[in-house]
Amino acid sequence: xxxxxxxxxxxxxxxxxWWPADSKEEIMLGAILTQNTSWNNVEKAIKNLKVKNVxxxxxxxxxPVEEIEILIKPSGFYRQKAKRLKNFCEYLIENYGExxxxxxNDKEIFELRNELLDIKGIGKETADSMLxxxxxxxxxxxxxxxxxxxxxxxxxxxxxxxxxLREIFENEIKNVCKNKAKLVKIYNEYHALxxxxxxxxxxxxxxxxxxxxxxxxxNSGQKIRKH
DNA sequence: ACCCAGGTGGCCC
DNA sequence: GGGCCACATGGG
Numbered sequence: 001x002x003x004x005x006x007x008x009x010x011x012x013x014x015x016x017x018w019w020p021a022d023s024k025e026e027i028m029l030g031a032i033l034t035q036n037t038s039w040n041n042v043e044k045a046i047k048n049l050k051v052k053n054v055x056x057x058x059x060x061x062x063x064p065v066e067e068i069e070i071l072i073k074p075s076g077f078y079r080q081k082a083k084r085l086k087n088f089c090e091y092l093i094e095n096y097g098e099x100x101x102x103x104x105n106d107k108e109i110f111e112l113r114n115e116l117l118d119i120k121g122i123g124k125e126t127a128d129s130m131l132x133x134x135x136x137x138x139x140x141x142x143x144x145x146x147x148x149x150x151x152x153x154x155x156x157x158x159x160x161x162x163x164x165l166r167e168i169f170e171n172e173i174k175n176v177c178k179n180k181a182k183l184v185k186i187y188n189e190y191h192a193l194x195x196x197x198x199x200x201x202x203x204x205x206x207x208x209x210x211x212x213x214x215x216x217x218x219n220s221g222q223k224i225r226k227h
Numbered sequence: 228a229c230c231c232a233g234g235t236g237g238c239c240c
Numbered sequence: 241g242g243g244c245c246a247c248a249t250g251g252g
Contacts, residue, residue: 031233038232041250076232076249084235123235143233195233202231202252 002172005153006186008213009193013200016192019133021046024101025056031129032085032121033075044074058098061089084121091119101134109135124162132191138183140169141191145198152210 021027026046033042048071049055054063068082075081092100095115104112109131116127124142131139142165150165151157157165173190177183201209 034232035234036232036247037234038250041232041248044250074249077234077247078249080235080247121235125234129233141233145233191233198233 001153002169003176005149005213006173006190006193009197010189012213013193013196016189016196018188018192019129023055024134027134028057028130029055029060029085031126031133032088033072033081035077035081035121035126037076041074041076045072048072048074057089057092060085061093081121084119088119088121091115104135106137109137128166132184132187136184138170138180138187140166140173140187142166142169143191143195145194146191148198148206149194149210152207153214 019027019030021030029049030042030046033045046055049060052071054060054071060068063086065082065086068086069078072078072081072085096104112135113127113131116122116130117124128139128141131137132141142162146169147157147165150160150168160168169190170187173183173186177186197209197213198206
């Protein structure tokens with residue numbers, strides 16, 4: 001079911017090329033900046049960092065909080081985020097040095113997930129976004145859009161915890177796709193498509209549109225081919 | 228003048 | 241473990 005939904009969304013919107021960023025480090029910073037914040041505002045903040053040439057973990061770790069605040073102000077919650085962003089970057093530099101991305105094995109990466117969750121300001125969604133989009137591990141990211149889309153399609157997503165919902169998505173996709181590398185690509189694309197769909201149909205239109213999509217599934221879902 | 232956005236942590240029960 | 245609340249800007 002959920003895999004079909006993925007196919008429908010893919011057919012409707014096509015490839016999304018996520019995560020939109022110039023570097024892995026930018027993804028990590030953006031993952032924190034985008035918490036409960038429209039991407040449009042995050043882009044402004046990231047642009048400010050780039051103009052000052054400080055869009056990196058090392059640069060943020062070395063920068064005074066007050067200066068970070070000014071640059072990331074458009075992304076909202078800027079006092080909180082500046083403090084947390086700096087603390088996060090300091091942690092990474094102290095424990096992993098400057099160029100650790102791409103040099104960690106699976107075990108280290110999944111241990112890093114637990115470390116990330118212990119850092120103030122990083123919850124499950126942010127940690128999982130980093131695992132999927134930075135470290136390219138098969139981890140499905142659950143966000144507000146995912147809950148909404150699941151809710152409209154199947155009923156109450158509210159009673160499902162983050163981990164439960166994540167397992168539901170992961171298991172259904174794993175059932176269809178056994179190749180681990182391809183799994184990463186599907187998780188990547190699926191989450192991006194869910195967000196895209198959410199942005200396309202805001203407010204009251206949302207549920208109705210999902211139901212339309214689900215109806216489309218029951219009518220023509222069989223005909224949609226794997227890509 | 229509202230409402231919402233690619234969440235998280237703190238506090239209370 | 242769940243139910244509220246603060247955190248803040250910019251766009252519709």
